[in-house]
Structure formats: structure tokens, C-alpha cells
Amino acid sequence: MARSVWKGPFVDSYVLKKAEAARDAGRHDVIKIWSRRSTILPQFVGLTFGVYNGRKHIPVNVTEDMIGQKFGEYSPTRTYYGHAADKKAKRK
Amino acid sequence: MARIAGVNLPTSKRVPIALTYITGIGTTSAEAICEAVSIDVTRRVNELADTEILAIREHIDANYAVEGDLRRETQMNIKRLMDLGCYRGLRHRRNLPVRGQRTHTNARTRKGPARAIAGKKK
Numbered sequence: 001m002a003r004s005v006w007k008g009p010f011v012d013s014y015v016l017k018k019a020e021a022a023r024d025a026g027r028h029d030v031i032k033i034w035s036r037r038s039t040i041l042p043q044f045v046g047l048t049f050g051v052y053n054g055r056k057h058i059p060v061n062v063t064e065d066m067i068g069q070k071f072g073e074y075s076p077t078r079t080y081y082g083h084a085a086d087k088k089a090k091r092k
Numbered sequence: 093m094a095r096i097a098g099v100n101l102p103t104s105k106r107v108p109i110a111l112t113y114i115t116g117i118g119t120t121s122a123e124a125i126c127e128a129v130s131i132d133v134t135r136r137v138n139e140l141a142d143t144e145i146l147a148i149r150e151h152i153d154a155n156y157a158v159e160g161d162l163r164r165e166t167q168m169n170i171k172r173l174m175d176l177g178c179y180r181g182l183r184h185r186r187n188l189p190v191r192g193q194r195t196h197t198n199a200r201t202r203k204g205p206a207r208a209i210a211g212k213k214k
Contacts, residue, residue: 065176073178083209 036072051075
């Protein structure tokens with residue numbers, strides 16, 4: 001079920017603070033965040049976030065199309081290289 | 093023979109049923125169309141006058157996305173997701189279920205027919 005509109009979009013407050021600071025400063029470096037659950041807001045467009053995936057921060061360049069989605073959607077948490085059996089079958 | 097939006101409608105069926113042969117029009121919107129151009133739902137396609145067919149065609153053109161346009165729109169939406177590099181796009185690229193369904197078993201609609209795995213017995 002979708003979130004109630006009256007609550008507004010959810011963003012962890014430290015993300016907002018960091019983004020604002022980066023905007024005021026040179027805004028060149030990657031903003032490291034752990035908050036995968038935060039919504040991408042219009043004022044984040046053009047910034048680069050390092051979204052944590054449990055192991056490292058994946059750089060995400062925010063574009064206009066991403067607004068409204070969550071940061072976690074751009075930082076995959078699983079690595080999958082396929083099954084051993086599949087590779088054997090392909091080699092033959 | 094009635095052609096609407098590039099599709100031949102079956103002549104012997106009731107109008108709302110026949111309209112569902114067009115991609116993008118289901119029973120609900122078909123009935124809504126009949127209502128809008130005031131055609132009785134019990135009438136059949138071969139009983140319609142040319143003017144009535146024209147009215148239906150114009151109504152659909154003005155208010156609904158159908159056939160090729162609709163397919164193109166869906167394809168564009170999927171392509172947009174794939175280009176973004178988001179999780180949903182990734183799932184589309186791999187031809188796996190997009191909305192969090194299990195893939196341990198099932199998910200055959202997206203994965204296609206089961207492939208035999210070499211060396212798996214018992």
C-alpha cells in the first residue's frame with residue numbers, strides 16, 4: 001500500500017543536512033549515506049550520493065527520473081555470478 | 093466489416109465484447125464507450141450503421157491509448173527503468189520477476205520453460 005500523502009515523503013534528516021551542506025559548498029565529492037530507505041527529493045538532482053549496500057558505498061548520480069524512488073533501489077545488495085552447473089554446460 | 097484502430101472486429105458479437113478485441117480496451121472501458129456514444133450493449137457489430145462505427149472510432153481516438161501506441165508506451169516505460177539502473181530495471185534486464193516474487197521455485201512466466209540441470213539426480 002502506498003504511503004499517505006499528508007505525511008509527505010520520508011527522508012532521514014541527516015541526508016537532508018548533508019545534501020544541503022554539499023549544495024552550499026563545492027558539491028563535487030560523493031555524499032556517503034547509509035539511509036537506503038530515504039526518498040529521492042527534487043532538490044537532490046545533480047548531486048552524487050554514495051549509497052551503502054552493506055559492503056561499500058555505490059556512487060549514484062541523481063537525475064530527474066529518479067525523483068520519488070528510494071536510494072536503495074540504485075544500490076544492489078546481492079552479488080550473483082550464476083550457478084556452477086550453468087557455466088559447465090556452456091563450456092561444452 | 094468494421095475496422096477500428098486497425099483491428100477487425102468480429103461481426104457477430106455484441107458491441108462491448110467485440111471492442112475488447114482491441115488492445116487497451118477491456119470490458120469496463122468497452123461498456124463506457126458504448127454508453128458515451130449511446131449504443132445499446134445488446135446490439136451486435138453487424139447491426140451497426142457506418143455513422144455509429146465512425147462515432148466509436150472517433151471516441152476511441154480522442155480518449156484512449158490503444159494498440160501500437162499503447163504497446164510503445166509500455167515499452168518506453170520499461171526501457172526507462174532499464175536505463176536508470178534501478179532495481180526494477182535490473183530485474184527487467186535479467187527477465188526475472190520485478191515485484192518481489194519468489195524465484196526459488198515458480199516464476200516460470202518470466203523465466204520461460206524449465207531448463208534441465210546437468211548432474212542433478214534423485
